[in-house]
Amino acid sequence: MKIVQVINSLAGGGAEILAVNLSISLSEMSGNHVTLVTLYGEKDSKGIQMSKYLEERNVSYVPLHQGQFSKIGQLKKLHKLLRELNPDVVHSHLMPSDLWNGLCKLSPFTKFRLIRTIHNNRIDQYPTFFHKLLARIYDVNIACSYFVRDTYPINAIKKHLIAIPNGIQIPENYPLNYGGKQDLRTKLGLPVDKTILINIGSMFLRDGILYKNQGLIIESIPLLNEDIVVVLLGDGKEKENLERRAIELKVRDRVIFCGLVSDPLPYLAASDVFLMPSVNEGLPLSLLEALCTGLPSILSNIPAFQSFKKKSVTLLDSLTVDALAESVHEITNNIERYRKDASVNAIENQKIYNIKEVAIAYAKYYI
Numbered sequence: 001m002k003i004v005q006v007i008n009s010l011a012g013g014g015a016e017i018l019a020v021n022l023s024i025s026l027s028e029m030s031g032n033h034v035t036l037v038t039l040y041g042e043k044d045s046k047g048i049q050m051s052k053y054l055e056e057r058n059v060s061y062v063p064l065h066q067g068q069f070s071k072i073g074q075l076k077k078l079h080k081l082l083r084e085l086n087p088d089v090v091h092s093h094l095m096p097s098d099l100w101n102g103l104c105k106l107s108p109f110t111k112f113r114l115i116r117t118i119h120n121n122r123i124d125q126y127p128t129f130f131h132k133l134l135a136r137i138y139d140v141n142i143a144c145s146y147f148v149r150d151t152y153p154i155n156a157i158k159k160h161l162i163a164i165p166n167g168i169q170i171p172e173n174y175p176l177n178y179g180g181k182q183d184l185r186t187k188l189g190l191p192v193d194k195t196i197l198i199n200i201g202s203m204f205l206r207d208g209i210l211y212k213n214q215g216l217i218i219e220s221i222p223l224l225n226e227d228i229v230v231v232l233l234g235d236g237k238e239k240e241n242l243e244r245r246a247i248e249l250k251v252r253d254r255v256i257f258c259g260l261v262s263d264p265l266p267y268l269a270a271s272d273v274f275l276m277p278s279v280n281e282g283l284p285l286s287l288l289e290a291l292c293t294g295l296p297s298i299l300s301n302i303p304a305f306q307s308f309k310k311k312s313v314t315l316l317d318s319l320t321v322d323a324l325a326e327s328v329h330e331i332t333n334n335i336e337r338y339r340k341d342a343s344v345n346a347i348e349n350q351k352i353y354n355i356k357e358v359a360i361a362y363a364k365y366y367i
Contacts, residue, residue, distance in 0.1 A: 001032050001366065004085055004112075006078070006101055007093040009040040010047030010063075012202065012234070012260050014166065014285045015119045018144070019093050020050050021169050024057045025359035035060040035085060039074060039097060044235070046260045071096075079104045082112070089366045092116040092138075095125065102137040115140045115365060118161070120282045121152050132156055140365045145283035147304040162365070166283045167358030168292065170350050175269035175293050184270040190256065195228045195332055198271040198295075200264055200286035201278070203236030210238055213277045213300070216319060218242060221251040223325035228332065231256045231271060233264055233286075268293040273331055277319055278302065288353045294346035296338035298327045312342035 003026055007019045019036065027034040041063035042048045054061045064077050078100050082090065090112050092101040098116050105114045116138050123131055135141050135157045142162045143149035149163040171177050178184050185192045201212030217230055232242070232255065239257065246252040261267065264286065268274065274290035274297040281287075281304045290297055291308070299305040301315040309315050314331065316323045331338050351357070 001089065002085065002087040003032055003034045003366065004082065004087040004090045005034065005036045005093070006090060006097045007036070007038055008095075008097050009038050009043040010050040011043035012046035014282075015093050015117070015144075016047070016050070017285055018117070018119075018166055020054060021167070021355045022091075022359055022362065023054065023059050024169075025355045026363065027057065027059050028356075029359065029363065033060075035062060035087070037062045037064060037078070037081065039064050039078070039100070041065065044260065046262070049262045075100050075103060079107060079110070082110050087112050089113045089115060091362070091366075094119060098134060098138075102134050105137055113140075113366060114138050115142065115362070117142050117144055117164075118148060118152070119144045121148050123153055128154055135160070142362070142365070145304065146307070148282050151303060164358060164361045165353065166285055166288060167353050167355035168285055168288050169355050170292055170353075171265070174265065174350070178266055178269045181270055184266060188266060188270055190231065190267075190270055191229060193227075195225070195273070195335075196231055196271040197228060197273045197275050197328065198231045198233070198267060198290075199275045200233040200268075200289075201276070201284070202234050203238040203242065205238060209279055211279045211281075213279055213319065214238075214242055215245065216277050216321065216324060217275055218246050218249065218251070218255060220321040220324045220328070221246075221254055222249055223321060224328055225332070226254075228328070229254045229256060230275075231258060231267060233258050233261055233267060235260045264289060265293065268295060271295060272335060273298065273328065275324075275328075276300065276305075277316060277324060278305075279319070281305065288349070291342075291349045292346055292353060294339070294343040296331050296335070296342045298324065298331065310341070310345055312338050312345055 005019050005023045023034045023036045026032050042051055082104050090101055092098045104110055142164050144166050146163045149161045152158040182192050246255045274295040277300045297313045299315055314327045
């Protein structure tokens with residue numbers, strides 16, 4: 001089967017990582033040839049790493065354009081490429097890729113099954129009738145989580161949505177394959193004698209809000225025991241402001257900004273507690289990675305996270321520094337019990353969120 005995955009760009013976002021990992025897993029299934037197409041090429045250093053990774057894993061990668069050009073020109077180039085590739089299935093991720101693929105589907109010169117993954121429930125960029133029309137053009141509309149499916153704001157679309165939860169690449173024997181925590185910290189340049197809290201997420205504002213809420217984590221550090229440090233993976237325009245705030249609070253030496261990393265799993269395996277006090281989410285891959293690592297986790301009590309509540313997963317009563325600090329104290333003071341519960345949950349999560357199983361689930365809708 002010839003499969004084309006289309007996404008706007010390669011970058012460090014969850015949708016982009018899913019598209020890459022899904023492409024690789026599909027290509028490993030017998031009889032499949034997969035091409036990943038981007039409208040704009042690589043967006044950041046993570047995107048460049050992804051493009052090399054695709055090449056290493058024998059997945060064809062076609063960036064349509066590295067610069068700016070007209071929307072009509074963009075559509076023409078995609079249409080021409082799809083005619084040349086003549087795929088059996090086109091799988092789209094995010095706007096405007098969803099729009100351009102939908103228009104290509106209407107062309108008398110193309111014939112393929114059209115699938116898309118809806119990665120969030122935000123529809124404010126386009127009017128309601130537009131979303132309804134686009135959903136009708138697609139053969140299958142798939143939500144990236146049960147939460148996105150159940151809360152999608154357009155009922156006419158929601159009742160036909162299929163949910164396939166996001167998946168991640170899980171190495172064999174993970175996290176034991178990374179060896180001891182202390183040795184791993186030494187290799188990564190992390191303190192070996194501290195309790196490490198870790199957060200993974202972009203540092204960009206959207207609608208004036210830092211949705212990953214790293215600021216709350218930094219604000220809480222003065223309330224935490226002095227042997228606790230915070231590791232932040234990710235990058236963005238707000239990083240400078242976060243660093244400045246850490247300096248103002250005199251906790252800069254307790255915050256380790258690692259930037260974008262090619263593989264977050266070693267950092268998770270080296271840490272003690274995962275933090276994600278997000279304002280809003282769909283189904284972030286970094287959360288799945290943390291749960292599959294077996295890390296006790298502290299999450300915001302938003303609808304997307306409520307199904308993850310277990311003995312090893314704490315949902316914050318409120319997005320305040322006091323609530324976050326109290327939860328950190330509870331877990332770190334009882335860390336062995338929380339680790340034991342998290343390790344048990346990790347076995348189940350690795351089965352549910354393995355990208356290979358997710359690829360099999362998607363492939364059923366490609367036929």
